[in-house]
Amino acid sequence: MKEQKTDLLIIGAGPGGLGAALYVKRSGLDFLIVEKNMAGGQIINTDLIENYPGFLDNISGFDLAQKLSDHCKSFEIEIIEYFSVKSIDEVQYNSGGKSYRFKCSGEDSIIYAGAIIIATGARPDRLGVKGEAGLMGKGISFCATCDGALYRDMEVAVVGGGDTAVEEALFLTKLAKKVYIIHRRDELRAYDRLQRQAKENKKIEILWSSVVEEFVGSEKLEGVIVKNVNDSTVKQLDIAAVFEYVGLQPNSEIVKHLVDTDEKGFIITDMVMKTSRAGIFAIGDVRTTPLRQVVTAVADGAVAAMYVDKYFLEQG
Numbered sequence: 001m002k003e004q005k006t007d008l009l010i011i012g013a014g015p016g017g018l019g020a021a022l023y024v025k026r027s028g029l030d031f032l033i034v035e036k037n038m039a040g041g042q043i044i045n046t047d048l049i050e051n052y053p054g055f056l057d058n059i060s061g062f063d064l065a066q067k068l069s070d071h072c073k074s075f076e077i078e079i080i081e082y083f084s085v086k087s088i089d090e091v092q093y094n095s096g097g098k099s100y101r102f103k104c105s106g107e108d109s110i111i112y113a114g115a116i117i118i119a120t121g122a123r124p125d126r127l128g129v130k131g132e133a134g135l136m137g138k139g140i141s142f143c144a145t146c147d148g149a150l151y152r153d154m155e156v157a158v159v160g161g162g163d164t165a166v167e168e169a170l171f172l173t174k175l176a177k178k179v180y181i182i183h184r185r186d187e188l189r190a191y192d193r194l195q196r197q198a199k200e201n202k203k204i205e206i207l208w209s210s211v212v213e214e215f216v217g218s219e220k221l222e223g224v225i226v227k228n229v230n231d232s233t234v235k236q237l238d239i240a241a242v243f244e245y246v247g248l249q250p251n252s253e254i255v256k257h258l259v260d261t262d263e264k265g266f267i268i269t270d271m272v273m274k275t276s277r278a279g280i281f282a283i284g285d286v287r288t289t290p291l292r293q294v295v296t297a298v299a300d301g302a303v304a305a306m307y308v309d310k311y312f313l314e315q316g
Helices: 015-027 041-045 061-074 144-151 163-172 192-200 294-315
Strands: 002-011 031-035 079-081 087-095 098-105 109-118 122-124 155-159 178-182 204-207 210-216 223-228 234-237 241-244 248-250 280-282
Touching (some): 002 015, 002 098, 015 031, 015 041, 015 061, 015 294, 031 109, 041 061, 087 109, 109 294, 144 155, 144 163, 144 241, 155 163, 163 178, 178 210, 192 204, 280 294
Parallel strands (some): 002 031, 031 079, 109 280, 155 178, 178 204
Antiparallel strands (some): 210 223, 223 234
């Protein structure tokens, strides 16, 4: 089995990991960055991004990911793609006069690292209904802040009834012609003020006790088939977009045994991205944070990089 040793291992080459890599490179630390798929993270699947500073015209998620990746490569940063870290163990491994605290095991190789930045992101829960897989990024979205402006003056729907779903539905009323909230229960789970605002907003129609049965369309979303769970009646909504808010799962499985997480599994950090375990930092969507956007992930990466450098200085 191949073995490598590095001062720092960045796990995840999405916007956060790539941002961290740029700042770590400038600090002069020896580091590696690995990504289980191709560099860029989840934004590769985003059709258009309108709110990343510096791009006056719309840029696709794929193109933005490519620019971030190319920026790293211009600094001679090697991104090790298709390397999946399967487990992380705390060890005391000494080699060449250096001490390495973490053993990160992949399929056929091991990386020993003195510190780690976890930048593995999160994944949205999906409805798992007919037509969904083929329409991801073609009318099915998980971020109204990212994609809402693409559907200005159109009819859209939000699936879910929690705080995030209702907040995003209210946000969409600033852009869309009409917003449906599709919720499987007969009352919302969002806190009272949000519920009141949604019910009073003339652009919002709440479909109670309802679930999405099927997404309609081939090249793009053309509508959804909705079923009432009480009387089994079915109807089709001819809408341009659906925003799903049925849950978000952090990709924190490989490190949950080492660091503190909240009840949902998101990694708890302080303001400089330190976790409860010395030498482990977490950035972006995998950590507890009030906002999950490309720009905040990149900022997290910059902060973590600066304080990883301080961590090593403190270690002597």
